[in-house]
Amino acid sequence: xxxxxxxxWFNFGVNVGTVVPVTDLRDATSRAVAALRAHGPMTRAxxxxxxxxxxxxxxxxxxxxxxxxxxxxxxAAAAPVRPGDPRAGRGRGRPGTLLTLDARRGEVVGVEFxxxxxxxxxxDAGHGQGPGAVRRLPLAYGAGDALDATLDLVRELTARPxxxxxxxxxxxxxxxxxxxxxxxxxxxxxxxQGWEDLDLPAAxxxxxxxxxxxxxxxxxxxxxxxxxGAARPYEDLVLVKLHAGVGGAVVIDRQVQTGRRGGAxxxxxxxxxxxxxxxxxxxxxxLEVYAGVPAVLAALAVQHGRLPTPRExxxxxxxxxxxxxxxxxxxxxxxxxxxxxLCNALNPQAIVLTGALAGAGELLAGPVRESVAxxxxxxxxxxxxxxxxxxxxxxxxxAGALALASVPV
Amino acid sequence: xxxxxxxxWFNFGVNVGTVVPVTDLRDATSRAVAALRAHGPMTRAxxxxxxxxxxxxxxxxxxxxxxxxxxxxxxAAAAPVRPGDPRAGRGRGRPGTLLTLDARRGEVVGVEFxxxxxxxxxxDAGHGQGPGAVRRLPLAYGAGDALDATLDLVRELTARPxxxxxxxxxxxxxxxxxxxxxxxxxxxxxxxQGWEDLDLPAAxxxxxxxxxxxxxxxxxxxxxxxxxGAARPYEDLVLVKLHAGVGGAVVIDRQVQTGRRGGAxxxxxxxxxxxxxxxxxxxxxxLEVYAGVPAVLAALAVQHGRLPTPRExxxxxxxxxxxxxxxxxxxxxxxxxxxxxLCNALNPQAIVLTGALAGAGELLAGPVRESVAxxxxxxxxxxxxxxxxxxxxxxxxxAGALALASVPV
Numbered sequence: 016x017x018x019x020x021x022x023x024w025f026n027f028g029v030n031v032g033t034v035v036p037v038t039d040l041r042d043a044t045s046r047a048v049a050a051l052r053a054h055g056p057m058t059r060a061x062x063x064x065x066x067x068x069x070x071x072x073x074x075x076x077x078x079x080x081x082x083x084x085x086x087x088x089x090x091a092a093a094a095p096v097r098p099g100d101p102r103a104g105r106g107r108g109r110p111g112t113l114l115t116l117d118a119r120r121g122e123v124v125g126v127e128f129x130x131x132x133x134x135x136x137x138x139d140a141g142h143g144q145g146p147g148a149v150r151r152l153p154l155a156y157g158a159g160d161a162l163d164a165t166l167d168l169v170r171e172l173t174a175r176p177x178x179x180x181x182x183x184x185x186x187x188x189x190x191x192x193x194x195x196x197x198x199x200x201x202x203x204x205x206x207x208q209g210w211e212d213l214d215l216p217a218a219x220x221x222x223x224x225x226x227x228x229x230x231x232x233x234x235x236x237x238x239x240x241x242x243x244g245a246a247r248p249y250e251d252l253v254l255v256k257l258h259a260g261v262g263g264a265v266v267i268d269r270q271v272q273t274g275r276r277g278g279a280x281x282x283x284x285x286x287x288x289x290x291x292x293x294x295x296x297x298x299x300x301x302l303e304v305y306a307g308v309p310a311v312l313a314a315l316a317v318q319h320g321r322l323p324t325p326r327e328x329x330x331x332x333x334x335x336x337x338x339x340x341x342x343x344x345x346x347x348x349x350x351x352x353x354x355x356x357l358c359n360a361l362n363p364q365a366i367v368l369t370g371a372l373a374g375a376g377e378l379l380a381g382p383v384r385e386s387v388a389x390x391x392x393x394x395x396x397x398x399x400x401x402x403x404x405x406x407x408x409x410x411x412x413x414a415g416a417l418a419l420a421s422v423p424v
Numbered sequence: 425x426x427x428x429x430x431x432x433w434f435n436f437g438v439n440v441g442t443v444v445p446v447t448d449l450r451d452a453t454s455r456a457v458a459a460l461r462a463h464g465p466m467t468r469a470x471x472x473x474x475x476x477x478x479x480x481x482x483x484x485x486x487x488x489x490x491x492x493x494x495x496x497x498x499x500a501a502a503a504p505v506r507p508g509d510p511r512a513g514r515g516r517g518r519p520g521t522l523l524t525l526d527a528r529r530g531e532v533v534g535v536e537f538x539x540x541x542x543x544x545x546x547x548d549a550g551h552g553q554g555p556g557a558v559r560r561l562p563l564a565y566g567a568g569d570a571l572d573a574t575l576d577l578v579r580e581l582t583a584r585p586x587x588x589x590x591x592x593x594x595x596x597x598x599x600x601x602x603x604x605x606x607x608x609x610x611x612x613x614x615x616x617q618g619w620e621d622l623d624l625p626a627a628x629x630x631x632x633x634x635x636x637x638x639x640x641x642x643x644x645x646x647x648x649x650x651x652x653g654a655a656r657p658y659e660d661l662v663l664v665k666l667h668a669g670v671g672g673a674v675v676i677d678r679q680v681q682t683g684r685r686g687g688a689x690x691x692x693x694x695x696x697x698x699x700x701x702x703x704x705x706x707x708x709x710x711l712e713v714y715a716g717v718p719a720v721l722a723a724l725a726v727q728h729g730r731l732p733t734p735r736e737x738x739x740x741x742x743x744x745x746x747x748x749x750x751x752x753x754x755x756x757x758x759x760x761x762x763x764x765x766l767c768n769a770l771n772p773q774a775i776v777l778t779g780a781l782a783g784a785g786e787l788l789a790g791p792v793r794e795s796v797a798x799x800x801x802x803x804x805x806x807x808x809x810x811x812x813x814x815x816x817x818x819x820x821x822x823a824g825a826l827a828l829a830s831v832p833v
Contacts, residue, residue, distance in 0.1 A: 042478040067476045069451040251684050265770060272676060274771020275660050278803040281768040288698055289761070296801055352698070357769060359690040361674065362683020392705055394687040 040076070043068050047076050048085070051116050053420040054269060055142040055242045056089060058111035077114055087141075089115045115141045121182035123422070124169045125415025127232060128161055128188060129407075130154060130259055135168040136408060138415030139179060142242060147411065148172055158213035165215075166222055183226040184219055185418030187235035187410040189260060228421040232256065233280055234271045235413030236369045236403065237264035241271075242416050244404040249364045253357050254403070255282055255350055257379070258370035261303040265361065282357065283307065287349045305349035308371050314342045325371045332378050343375045344382045351386020351400075358387060358395040369403035376402055449485070452477050456485050457494070460525050462829040463678060464551040464651045465498060467520035486523055496550075498524045524550045530591035532831070533578050534824025536641060537570055537597060538816075539563060539668055544577040545817060547824030548588060551651060556820065557581055567622035574624075575631055592635040593628055594827030596644035596819040598669060637830040641665065642689055643680045644822030645778045645812065646673035650680075651825050653813040658773045662766050663812070664691055664759060666788070667779035670712040674770065691766065692716065696758045714758035717780050723751045734780045741787050752784045753791045760795020760809075767796060767804040778812035785811055 043066075050065045051057065057065065063073045080086040090113065118141030126135045131154045137145025148171055150164040165184075173181045220227040233256040240246035240254065246266065254264040261283030265272040273279050283303035284296045291300020304310055312322045318338045319327070331339035354366045366387065372379055384400040391398070403409055452475075459474045460466065466474065472482045489495040499522065527550030535544045540563045546554025557580055559573040574593075582590045629636040642665040649655035649663065655675065663673040670692030674681040682688050692712035693705045700709020713719055721731045727747045728736070740748035763775045775796065781788055793809040800807070812818055 046476065067455065263769075267676060267681060272770070274804070275773045276771060276803065276806070278767075278771035278801065279769065281771075281801055281804065284768050284801055285765040289696070290699075298799065356694040356765070358687075359693050360672075360688065360766060360769065361681070362685060362687035362690075364684045390707065392687065392690055392693055394685065395683070395690065397685070 040072075043072050044076050044080065047073065047080070048116070049420075051086070051114060052422070055416075056113040056115040058113060060111065062114060081114075084117055085120070086114050087117055089113045117141060118143050119179055122173075122179040123183045123185060123415050123418035124172055124181070125185045125187065125235070125411040125413065125418060126165050126168065127235065127410030127414060128186070129410075131156070133161060133164040133168060134407065134411050135165070135172060136411035136415055137172050137178075138412060138419060140182065140419065142416070142419065144243065144412060146172060146175065147408065158210040158215055161210070162213065162215060162218055162222075165219060169219075169223060181223070181225050183228065183418040183422045184223060185235070185414035185416070185421070186216060186219075186227065186229035187232040187414040187417075188215075188229050189232050189262075226418070226422055228417055230271075230273075230414070230417050231262065231264075231277070231280065232258075232410050233262040233369075234264045234273065235411075235417060236405075236409035237266055237271050237367070237413065238416040238420075239405050239409040239413030240367055240369065240403050241266065241269055243412065244367075244409065245401045246365065246367050246403075249399075251361070251363045252365040252367055253282075253354065253361060253363045254280075254367045254369060255354060256370040257306050257308070257346065257350065257368065257372035259308050261301075261307045261370075266363075267361075282353055285353050285356065287352050302349055302353045306346040306372070311342045311346050311372065314345065315339065325374075329371075329374045332375055340378060343372065343378050346372060347379045347382030348386045350379075351383040352390055354383060354398075354400070355387045355390030355396075358391040358398050362395050363398060365399040365401055367401055367403050369405075369409055373402050374406070449481075452481050453485050453489070456482065456489070457525070458829075460495070460523060461831070464825075465522040465524040467522060469520065471523060490523075493526055494529070495523050496526055498522045526550060527552050528588055530589040531582075531587065532592045532594060532824050532827035533581055533590065534594045534596065534644070534820040534822065534827060535574050535577065536644065536819030536823060537595070538819075540565070542570060542573040542577060543816065543820050544574070544581060545820040545824055546581050546587075547821060547828060549591065549828065551825070551828065553652065553821060555581060555584065556817065567619040567624055570619070571622065571624060571627055571631075574628060578628075578632060590632070590634050592637065592827040592831045593632060594644070594823035594825070594830070595625060595628075595636065595638035596641040596823040596826075597624075597638050598641050598671075635827070635831055637826055639680075639682075639823070639826050640671065640673075640686070640689065641667075641819050642671035642778075643673045643682065644820075644826060645814075645818035646675055646680050646776070646822065647825040647829075648814050648818040648822030649776055649778065649812050650675065650678055652821065653776075653818065654810045655774065655776050655812075658776075658808075660770070660772045661774040661776055662691075662763065662770060662772045663689075663776045663778060664763060665779040666715050666717070666755065666759065666777065666781035668717050670710075670716045670779075675772075676770075691762055694762050694765065696761050711758055711762045715755040715781070720751045720755050720781065723754065724748065734783075738780075738783045741784055749787060752781065752787050755781060756788045756791030757795045759788075760792040761799055763792060763807075763809070764796045764799030764805075767800040767807050771804050772807060774808040774810060776810055776812050778814075778818055782811050783815070 046066045047062055059073050063070045118139040120140040122137050122139045124135050124137055131152055133150045136147040139145055148168050150168060152160055216227040216229045236256055237254040246252055250268055252266045256262045263280040263282040265279050284298055284301045286300045287302055287305050288300035292304045293299055294301035294304045308325055315323050315338055328339050332343050368380060380400050380402050388396050455475045456471055468482050472479045527548040529549040531546050531548045533544050533546055540561055542559045545556040548554055557577050561569055625636040625638045645665055646663040655661055659677055661675045665671045672689040672691040674688050693707055693710045695709045696711055696714050697709035701713045702708055703710035703713050717734055724732050724747055737748050741752050777789060789809050789811050797805050
C-alpha cells in the first residue's frame, strides 16, 4: 500500500506516439540474437528480461527470426530448479518453449591448454555439444607446440563429415602469474610463463581465417557450467577451480565478471593463513598452497613413498583410504574458509567446485560445505555447495561458449 | 582482421519492418527515466549505454521528456576523469550536455541511524543535495525512538518554505548481525538487535503516506559516493566502511551488488588472521577486530589512561601523535590486506574508504594503499585507494538516492 503514491510521477503527459521515432528494430534483433548466443536457449520471457526489450518486441523479433530460420523452437525448458528459491523460477525451470539458434548455421571449437595436453570440443550454433579430441604433449610444452596442436585439432574436427562452417575458436588459458596483457579482443587476459612471445589467438586467427577469442580457464569453466552443468539453476555464484593452480570465477546475474582488467576470480591467492607456507605469488598461506593439486599430493608423499598421482588420490579416497580422505578434507576445509569469505563479500547462491580435485565429489564438497556453514555469517551461509558436472570438458566447452558469444552479431 | 568473417551471420534476411510491431515507447520512456533516477544526470550517450536503448530512441524519448518538462538540460558533464583509464571516458567526464530530471517535481528524504543520532538529508528529484538535520538520541536507542525522530525530521524538512512534494523516504540501516529479514521492497536487509519487533519502513510509510525503502548503511554510502563523491570516476569498485562496525559494498558497472539475499559487502567479517582475537560474529581475527573504531580506541587506551574518543584519535594523528598514527596505520594495513584479497577476487578500479576512520585521510589511505600493493597479485594491484568525500553525509544522501531510484516509474 505504501508504494501506491508517487507512481508515474515523471512520465505523465509524454505523447510518445507523435514525438518519438520508431525504435531501431535491427538493434532489437541484434540484441535478441546476442543474448541467445551468450546465454543459450531460453524462453521468450527470459529473452525479454535478459535483453530489456518489451515483450511485444521480443514476440515480433522472434517471429521474424523463426520465419527466416535463424531460430527454432525446441522442447520445454528443462533446467533444474533450485527448490524453494523464488529467483530460480524466473523464466528457467518452468515449462515453456525454448528458442534456440539454428545449429546448422555453424559451429565453433573450444580449446583448453592443460599441463600436458590440448583438449578441444565442438559447440554448434544452437549450443549443442559436438565431438571432441585431445593431443598429448610433453609437460610444460611451449606456445609453438600449442599452436601446432590446436591447428591440428581444429582441422581434424572441422574436416569430419557433416561439420557445419567454422565460425570461430575460443581458447581457455591458464593465467601465468605476473604476466599480463591488456584486454584487447583477441588477447587472453594472461599467458603462461614463456608464452609471451607468441600471440596465440592472433596466430590462430591468421591461420584459420576465423575470429579467435580467449579467456581464463576458470572463467571458461563457469560459462560451461552455466550453460550445460551444475550452475544452470543459479543466477549468482562463485566457481572455484582446484587444479594444479587454484583459480575461480565470479558470476553475477549469469554474467562472468572479469573485473577491470580481467583479473577477477583469483581465489587461489586469497590467504587461508597469512603466516602459512610461501606461495608462488609471493604471498603466504594462500588457498593454492592448501588446496592446489600439488599441495594435496605432497601431503601424501610420506604415505606413498613418492608423490602419488591425482588419480591415485581420488581412487584411494573413493576406496576408503583414510590418508587420501584426510588430504581431500583438509583441502576442502581450506577451500570452504575462502568460500565463506567470498559468501560474506558477495552473498552468492552457490559455490561450484571444478578442477581435478572436484573429481572427489562429496569427499571434497562435504568439507567445503561444513567449513562454509561454520565460517560465513548466518545471513550468508545459506549457499549451495555443488560439484561441477562437466569435469575436464568444462574448459573446452566454455571456451566454445565464449567463442559463440563473441562472434560479432 | 580476424574478426571480419562471421559478421551478421544470424540476422540477415529479417524484414523487420513488416513483421515486428512498433516497440513499446512507453517502456523506453520508463527505462530512460528509471536510469536517470538511479544514476543521476547523464549525457544522451550514457543514457543509451545504460538503458540499452538505440540512440535514435533515446533522442526521441528525451526530446519528449524535455518538451513536457520532465527533463531539463544542464551544463556540461564535469565528473572527474581517472587519468589514463579508457573506461572512465565512457560518457562521463567528456564535455556533453547533461540530462537532469526536473528538480521541482519533488524530493525525497534520506535518513541514517547512527549510534546516538538520526541524520537526514533532502535530495531533490534532479539529484540536487538539499538541506539536512540531525536528532541526538541516547546510545543504543530503540526502534520506537528511531521512528519518532525520523517522523520529526522528515516533517521539519518538508515543512520548510519552498519544499517540493515529498516523494519517498530512504533509510540507511546498520546490519544487525544474525538477524535477517527477507528482501521484500519495504523491508531492510538487516535490522539492529532489538529492533526486530518494529517494521520501521512500513511504520514510516503508514505515517507519512509515501514509499519508504531501506538498505544497509554501506550500500547507501556507495550510492552517494557514486553520485556525488569519490566514486564518480569509477565503474567497478569496492567500498569499505570503517566505523563502529566494518562493512562495505561491491559496485560493478556502477550498480551496488547486494547478492542473493542482500548480504554482500560484509568485509568486516573476512579474517585478517584466522588465529586472531574473537569477533562478535563468532569468527576469529576478522577485519572488524583490527579496523573497527572500537579496536583503534582500545589500542590507545593505555596511552590515554582511558578509551579516547574517535575525534581525539583523528586530531592526535593529524597533530603528529605517533601512537595515534600507528593505531591508524595498523587499521589501514589490516584493511589493505582484506582489500588486496578483494582485488584478487574482483579486480576493481578503486577502493573507497568511508566511515569515521576515513576522517584520517591519507594517514589511513596511505597504509591501505601500501598494503594492497604488497599483497595483491601484480595483475590486480593497479587500483586507486581513495577516501570518500561525503563524510557523514554519505549515508543519508545515499539513502535519499536509493529512495529516488526506488519510487515506481
